[in-house]
Amino acid sequence: MQLAILTGFGLAFMAPWLHRWLGRYTPLMMALWPMSIAGWLALQWPVVLAGDPLLLEWAWVPALDISLNFYLDGLAWLFAMLISVVGALVLVYTGEYLKGERDLPRFLVIISAFMTSMLGLVLADNLVTLFVFWELTGITSYLLIGFHHDDPAARKSAQQGLFVTVGGGLALLAGFVMLAQAGDSWSLSVLGQRGEQLIGHELYTPILLCVLLGAFTKSAQFPFHFWLPNAMAAPTPVSAYLHSATMVKAGVYLLARLHPALGDTLLWEMTLSLVGALTMATGALLAIRETHVKKLLAYSTVMALGTLTMLLGIGTRDALVAFVVFLLAHSLYKGALFMVAGILDHATGTRDVTAMGGLRGAMPRTAAVACVAALSLAGLPPLLGFVGKELMLTSLLGALPYSGLVLALAFLGAFLTLAVAAIVALRPFFGPVRDMPVTPHEAPLGLLVGPALLAGLSLLFGLLPGLLDGLVAVTVSGLGVAEPGVHLALWHGLNPTLGLSLVSLVLGSLVFCYWGRVRLALARLEPVMRHGPEWGYERLMAGLVRLAEWQTRWLQNGHVRHYLAMTLLVLMGLVGHALFLRHRFEIDVSVDAYFHEVVVAGLMAASALTACLMRSRLAAVAAVGIMGFCIALTFVLFSAPDLAITQLLVETLTVVLLVLVLFRLPRFTRLSTPVERWRDVIVAGSFGLLMALFMLSVLTADALPRISDYMVANSQPLGHGHNIVNVILVDFRALDTLGEMFVLALAAIGVQAMLRFHSDNDVVSSERTTRGDRPHG
Amino acid sequence: MVRSGTLILSVAARLLLPLQLLFSLFLLLRGHDAPGGGFIAGLVASGAFALYFFAYGRQALSAMLKVSPRDLVAVGLLLGVLSTLPAWWFGEAFFTAQWWTLPIIGFKASTPLVFDIGVYLVVVGAVLTAITALADTARTQGAND
Numbered sequence: 001m002q003l004a005i006l007t008g009f010g011l012a013f014m015a016p017w018l019h020r021w022l023g024r025y026t027p028l029m030m031a032l033w034p035m036s037i038a039g040w041l042a043l044q045w046p047v048v049l050a051g052d053p054l055l056l057e058w059a060w061v062p063a064l065d066i067s068l069n070f071y072l073d074g075l076a077w078l079f080a081m082l083i084s085v086v087g088a089l090v091l092v093y094t095g096e097y098l099k100g101e102r103d104l105p106r107f108l109v110i111i112s113a114f115m116t117s118m119l120g121l122v123l124a125d126n127l128v129t130l131f132v133f134w135e136l137t138g139i140t141s142y143l144l145i146g147f148h149h150d151d152p153a154a155r156k157s158a159q160q161g162l163f164v165t166v167g168g169g170l171a172l173l174a175g176f177v178m179l180a181q182a183g184d185s186w187s188l189s190v191l192g193q194r195g196e197q198l199i200g201h202e203l204y205t206p207i208l209l210c211v212l213l214g215a216f217t218k219s220a221q222f223p224f225h226f227w228l229p230n231a232m233a234a235p236t237p238v239s240a241y242l243h244s245a246t247m248v249k250a251g252v253y254l255l256a257r258l259h260p261a262l263g264d265t266l267l268w269e270m271t272l273s274l275v276g277a278l279t280m281a282t283g284a285l286l287a288i289r290e291t292h293v294k295k296l297l298a299y300s301t302v303m304a305l306g307t308l309t310m311l312l313g314i315g316t317r318d319a320l321v322a323f324v325v326f327l328l329a330h331s332l333y334k335g336a337l338f339m340v341a342g343i344l345d346h347a348t349g350t351r352d353v354t355a356m357g358g359l360r361g362a363m364p365r366t367a368a369v370a371c372v373a374a375l376s377l378a379g380l381p382p383l384l385g386f387v388g389k390e391l392m393l394t395s396l397l398g399a400l401p402y403s404g405l406v407l408a409l410a411f412l413g414a415f416l417t418l419a420v421a422a423i424v425a426l427r428p429f430f431g432p433v434r435d436m437p438v439t440p441h442e443a444p445l446g447l448l449v450g451p452a453l454l455a456g457l458s459l460l461f462g463l464l465p466g467l468l469d470g471l472v473a474v475t476v477s478g479l480g481v482a483e484p485g486v487h488l489a490l491w492h493g494l495n496p497t498l499g500l501s502l503v504s505l506v507l508g509s510l511v512f513c514y515w516g517r518v519r520l521a522l523a524r525l526e527p528v529m530r531h532g533p534e535w536g537y538e539r540l541m542a543g544l545v546r547l548a549e550w551q552t553r554w555l556q557n558g559h560v561r562h563y564l565a566m567t568l569l570v571l572m573g574l575v576g577h578a579l580f581l582r583h584r585f586e587i588d589v590s591v592d593a594y595f596h597e598v599v600v601a602g603l604m605a606a607s608a609l610t611a612c613l614m615r616s617r618l619a620a621v622a623a624v625g626i627m628g629f630c631i632a633l634t635f636v637l638f639s640a641p642d643l644a645i646t647q648l649l650v651e652t653l654t655v656v657l658l659v660l661v662l663f664r665l666p667r668f669t670r671l672s673t674p675v676e677r678w679r680d681v682i683v684a685g686s687f688g689l690l691m692a693l694f695m696l697s698v699l700t701a702d703a704l705p706r707i708s709d710y711m712v713a714n715s716q717p718l719g720h721g722h723n724i725v726n727v728i729l730v731d732f733r734a735l736d737t738l739g740e741m742f743v744l745a746l747a748a749i750g751v752q753a754m755l756r757f758h759s760d761n762d763v764v765s766s767e768r769t770t771r772g773d774r775p776h777g
Numbered sequence: 778m779v780r781s782g783t784l785i786l787s788v789a790a791r792l793l794l795p796l797q798l799l800f801s802l803f804l805l806l807r808g809h810d811a812p813g814g815g816f817i818a819g820l821v822a823s824g825a826f827a828l829y830f831f832a833y834g835r836q837a838l839s840a841m842l843k844v845s846p847r848d849l850v851a852v853g854l855l856l857g858v859l860s861t862l863p864a865w866w867f868g869e870a871f872f873t874a875q876w877w878t879l880p881i882i883g884f885k886a887s888t889p890l891v892f893d894i895g896v897y898l899v900v901v902g903a904v905l906t907a908i909t910a911l912a913d914t915a916r917t918q919g920a921n922d
Contacts, residue, residue, distance in 0.1 A: 059870045641812040649820035653904060656827045660911040720876055720885065721809035729814060730889040730896070731874050734861075737892070741857050741899045745850045748903035752847070752910040 002058045002068050004040070005123065008033065008116025015108040027095035030108060034087040034115060041081050048077045049470050051477065055125065055189065064128075065186050071125035073189075074474035078324070079122035079253055082331050083246050087115045089450035090241040093339055096446030097237055097346070107147060107235070114140035118246050122253055127176045127186045130254075134172070134218075137247050138165045144238040145231045157230040160537070164217050164227045172214025178207045183261070192260040192480070199265055208262055211254070212271060219251030219305045222279040223533035229286075229298040236342030239294060240450075244301045244334040249327070252308045256323070260480035263315055272313025277409035279306025284416035288511065289522045291354045293341045293424065297334065300377065300420045303413050304330045307392060310406065314395060317481045322391035324472045325465075325488065329384040329458065333376035336454035337424060340370045343447050344428055349437030353423055358433030362440040365448055367429040372455040374425030376462065378418045378508070379501070382490055383462035386501075389414060391488075393497045411504060418508025423515060465490060561672075565680065568687045579694055587696040597637060604630040617665065621658055625651060642725040790832035797825035805897050809885075815893035819900025826905055835912045838905075846905035853898030860891040 011033055019026045047054055053073035060068045072080070094111070098104050117136035124130040139162075146158030182201040183191045191198070198204060215221075220228040231243050242248070255272070262268060283303030290296040304326070311323040343366050345351050348359070360367045372383070379389030393414070396407045461468055465488035473486040492498070511518055555566060593601075604627050611623035628651035635644035672680070711724050711732060719727035729737050801821040808814030830838045864873035876887045 058865075059868070062870045642814065642817065645812060645817050646820065649817065649824060652824055653820060653827065656824075656831075657907060657911065660908065664914075719809075719874070719889075720887070721889075723808060723810055723812060723814065725812075726808045726814040726893075727889075729816065730809075730892050734872055734874075734889070734892060737896065738857050738861070741854060741896060744899050744903045745854055748847070748850055748906040751907045755910040755914045 001040070001056050002070055004037070005070075005116060005119050008112055008119065012109045012113040012116065015112060016105040019105040019108065024095065024099060026104070026108060027091045030112060031088040031091035033112070034084040034091070037119065038081060038084040038088065041077060041084065044072060044077070048072060048074055049474055051474060053189070053478070060126075060129070066128045067126045067187075068129055069125040069187070070123040071189050072123060073478040074471065074476075075253070075256055075478045076122050078328065078471060078475055079249070080119055082328070083115065083118050083122065086241060086245045086331065086335050086454070089335070089453060090237045090339075093240070093342075093447060093450040094237045096444055097342055098235065103147070107144075110140050110143045110147075111238070111241070114144065114242065114247070118250070121250055125188050127180055127188065127191075130188070131169075131173055131176055134214075134250065134254075135166070135169055137242075137250060138162065138169060138218075141165070141231070141242050141247055144242060145234045147235055147238070148233070151233070154233040157227075157233040161227045161231050163541070164224055164537070168214040168217025168224070171210045175207050175210025175214060178203045178210065179261075182207060188257060188261075191258075195261050195264065195480070198261055204262075204265075205267065208265075208267060208271075211258060211262070215251035215254045216275065216309075217251070218254075219248050219309065220279075220302050221251070221275050221306065221309055222282050223536075225279060225282060225302045226532070226534040226537065228302055229290075229295045232292075232294040232298050236294070236338060236345065239298070240335050240338035240342070243298065244338055245331040248301065248305060249308075249331070252305060252312070252327070255309065255312050256479060259312060259315065259320075260478075263312075263480065269313050269315060273310050273406055274313075276306045276308070276310025276313055277406045277413075279303070280310065280413035281409040282306075284413040284420070285522070287420045288416055288515075288518055291352050291519075293344060293351050293353050293428075294338070296353065296420060296424060297337055297341060300417060301330075301334055303417060304334065307410070307413065310410065311392060311395065314406075316395060317476065318391065318395035320476045320479050320481055321472055321486055321488075322388065322395045323479075324475045325384070325391055325468065326388035328461070328468070329376060329388040332454045332458045332461075333373045333383075333385055336369065336373035336451040336458070337377065339447070339451040339454075340366060340373065341424075343443040343451075346447070347438065347440045347443060348428075353427045355434060355436060356428035357431045358429075359440050360429040361433070363429075363442045365452075366443050369448065369451045369455050370425045370429060372459055373451065374421040376455070376458040377424070378421035379414065380418075380505070381462070382459070384458045384465070385462070387462060387465050387488055387490060390492060390497050390501065393500050394492075394495075397496060411500065414500075415504035415507040416511065418504055419511035419515070422508065422512040426512070462490065561680070565683055568683055572687055572690055575694055576690055579690070579697060587693065587700050589696065597634075600630050600633050600637070617662065621655070621662070625655060628654070640725075642723070787832045790828045794825050794829050797828075798822055801825065801897075805893060806890075808893060809889065815896030816900055819897040820904075822897070822901050823904035826901070827908060830908060830912070835909060838909070842905070846902045846909060849898045849902030850906065851902075853895045853900075853902060856895030856898065857892055860888040860895065863888055 011030060015026070015030065018029065022029055044054060053071055053076075056070040056072070058068040058070075060066050091111070094104075094107070098107060101107070114137060117133045117140060120133035121130060121137060124133055142158050142162040145161050146155050148154045179191065179198070180186045182203045183194045183198050185191055185194070198207070201207075217224045228243060228248065232239055234243070280303050283299045283301070283306055287296050287299030287303065290299060308323060308327060308330075311319045311326065341351070343363075344356065344359075347363060347366075348356055350356065376383035376385030379385045392410070393407075396403055396410055468488055469486050472488065476486065556563070607623045607626040607630065611620045611627070614620040614623060628647065632644045632647040632651065635641075635647060708724075711728055714732075715721060715724045715727045719731045721727040721731070801818040803818075804813035804821060805815055805818035806813075808818065826838065826842075829841065861872045863875045864871060867873075867875065874887060874889050876885065878885055
């Protein structure tokens with residue numbers, strides 16, 4: 001199965017070629033991949049429903065306890081199903097929406113890579129694997145927000161989204177490491193059973209704070225909500241998929257996944273429910289201010305994410321049932337609404353809701369789809385959104401000691417959402433016909449299939465909520481609730497919740513009717529808004545740039561001698577500390593050497609000294625060369641032929657490269673004062689002394705076991721080779737070698753870039769001078 | 778700066794190049810059991826190309842190589858990464874070495890060998906990239922002066 005998921009990356013890799021063969025049908029064909037994943041998930045349904053999660057094992061780096069195990073329980077099933085179904089629909093939609101776009105192949109590459117990463121994220125059982133996929137979704141999201149990379153605003157939004165989520169990702173990584181130490185396992189399914197051990201652990205608070213920071217930034221919780229509306233610079237299929245149905249829910253998914261492990265404390269409940277409720281209210285308030293249809297939807301997504309977090313924070317059985325239903329409902333209606341927003345954009349040429357009106361006549365089918373989805377967003381019967389909202393309000397009543405505050409915020413969110421739904425669905429399609437930049441026309445089938453199917457599912461599950469009983473029960477039991485019997489219904493009888501719903505209906509309608517005035521009133525808050533979290537983010541980034549400039553000036557001022565001195569000093573500090581303070585320091589200075597060894601050593605010292613004192617560069621190079629050959633000779637004397645050959649070859653090539661640069665360098669000049677030179681002598685001398693002491697002390701100490709014994713013993717039986725050096729390089733320590741290969745490749749690219757850049761600069765500057773000279777000469 | 782060399786150098790380079798390259802392949806293939814290996818072999822091959830470069834110049838080197846040195850680096854990295862994957866297929870940990878014996882010639886084929894070829898290509902590519910970049914700069918500067 002893991003292989004099947006990972007083929008998604010292969011698909012991403014192949015996308016440009018597929019596009020060459022299949023042309024405009026590529027997205028349709030690629031939609032087959034998520035569909036087949038969905039088919040596989042559907043086949044696993046009986047197993048998952050029976051309540052025994054599927055654990056698919058696959059080793060990755062067993063020595064570090066990192067595995068590519070996949071864990072399929074109710075929660076993972078729900079998320080994976082959403083990702084693959086919505087993914088397939090989005091691909092179909094993309095085929096029509098981005099028809100004729102020159103960069104369609106690039107889009108397909110990134111979006112299928114995203115799809116794969118997202119599936120990996122929700123299925124991963126290992127913390128490290130989950131983190132890898134987590135960051136991959138962040139990077140692909142960055143590339144998709146900045147898809148129109150020639151637009152500076154899109155670039156800025158992409159960068160903002162990346163910095164916020166990756167910053168949180170760093171905290172998350174720290175949290176994961178601490179979590180694994182406290183819980184003594186990297187496996188999420190194991191950690192889920194060690195809740196008490198984790199809660200009692202002294203690291204509990206830092207773990208929780210780090211994990212929450214990661215999840216909150218990813219899921220755009222207050223005060224990190226500002227990146228999500230800006231992410232609307234992405235093409236609409238991306239907004240529908242990443243920024244409403246899937247990626248932004250990754251944070252919520254993580255919180256749900258860790259609920260059995262970390263939940264059930266006052267800190268968890270307080271933070272999640274308050275932050276969630278605050279996010280809800282902020283999102284709803286900011287949504288009402290907007291007239292840009294996609295940003296309106298984005299703020300309402302922020303509001304929905306807040307709701308989900310809040311429900312997890314409350315953590316009672318009712319709240320968790322509401323969590324699952326609301327999550328599903330939101331993915332269905334918000335995906336549909338975003339796709340409708342894209343249709344409106346195409347059909348009318350504007351994204352401003354106030355500029356649209358009376359489109360019902362021109363686009364009856366789109367209007368129908370939009371109305372169904374918006375009813376679900378508004379939380380009106382008979383749609384799934386209504387079921388979700390009722391459950392949410394019920395779970396809030398009397399659940400917490402401070403539930404009054406949370407309830408008030410949630411209620412504010414609920415009726416403002418209703419107004420948002422009305423604005424999105426009623427405003428463009430009803431009322432007087434307005435002049436729009438493009439004459440409106442009905443959307444083609446390719447654009448309508450996705451939203452129609454999602455809206456239809458909202459309606460189906462709303463009318464027959466009993467269909468979801470099994471799914472909700474098994475998901476909730478995975479969240480740590482023992483008693484799973486769940487019966488969803490549309491009609492709960494006359495109760496306080498229904499009353500609240502009715503009041504919010506009235507208030508929401510009022511807000512919609514007087515929307516213009518509400519906007520004006522909110523506009524007065526503008527000066528306060530301007531100093532919100534986004535302002536803080538801008539200030540922080542500016543400060544970071546200043547700090548970076550300052551430390552670059554100080555540490556990396558472009559003089560190699562400065563770098564060298566800095567590197568040596570740091571190394572001296574570390575080695576010296578380890579040598580003198582951390583270990584028993586003893587050396588054996590009894591000399592036991594043959595005559596020829598002494599000669600070689602003396603030659604080395606002499607050539608080093610010569611290289612330092614020489615005035616001519618060529619002589620200095622030659623002296624350094626002599627030293628290199630002496631080192632090779634030492635290797636030969638101590639029977640290490642491989643090292644000797646390597647050293648000789650490296651020396652030879654160094655000479656070749658030096659010859660190439662030699663003639664271009666300026667003559668030796670005195671750039672430093674005598675004081676600086678003496679300082680350098682002291683640094684260099686003490687470094688040499690320290691290294692000598694270090695070597696002697698290593699040779700003297702016998703306490704440490706020699707690592708080479710293992711290599712010598714196992715080279716032939718395990719590595720099938722007699723040459724131990726090579727077996728170490730390509731087998732025992734192959735990962736290190738692979739790293740070195742990348743370093744070498746980067747160095748080559750660096751050399752080329754630096755020289756090319758440099759010579760281009762020269763060419764440009766010389767062109768500039770000639771051009772400047774011409775008028776005069 | 779770098780011009781075509783003297784007659785002796787030209788003839789020697791022409792004769793030595795195939796020998797050196799053969800020797801580097803020899804070192805590469807025997808590396809697992811005797812002194813040698815991808816890194817050393819790569820250095821020998823780079824030395825051979827460097828000699829050819831000194832004798833005949835930048836253009837001749839590119840014409841003979843036919844591919845850009847940077848592509849050699851890329852192919853090498855790709856081979857290195859690819860050699861890590863077969864282990865996954867056999868359900869073992871990432872990077873576990875796999876060994877096969879080719880039936881007729883009795884040659885030991887293995888993922889470490891593929892990896893070693895990757896090392897070889899990266900080393901050759903990196904050194905040649907540096908040499909050609911330096912030579913190009915020297916030439917543009919010569920043209921500017």
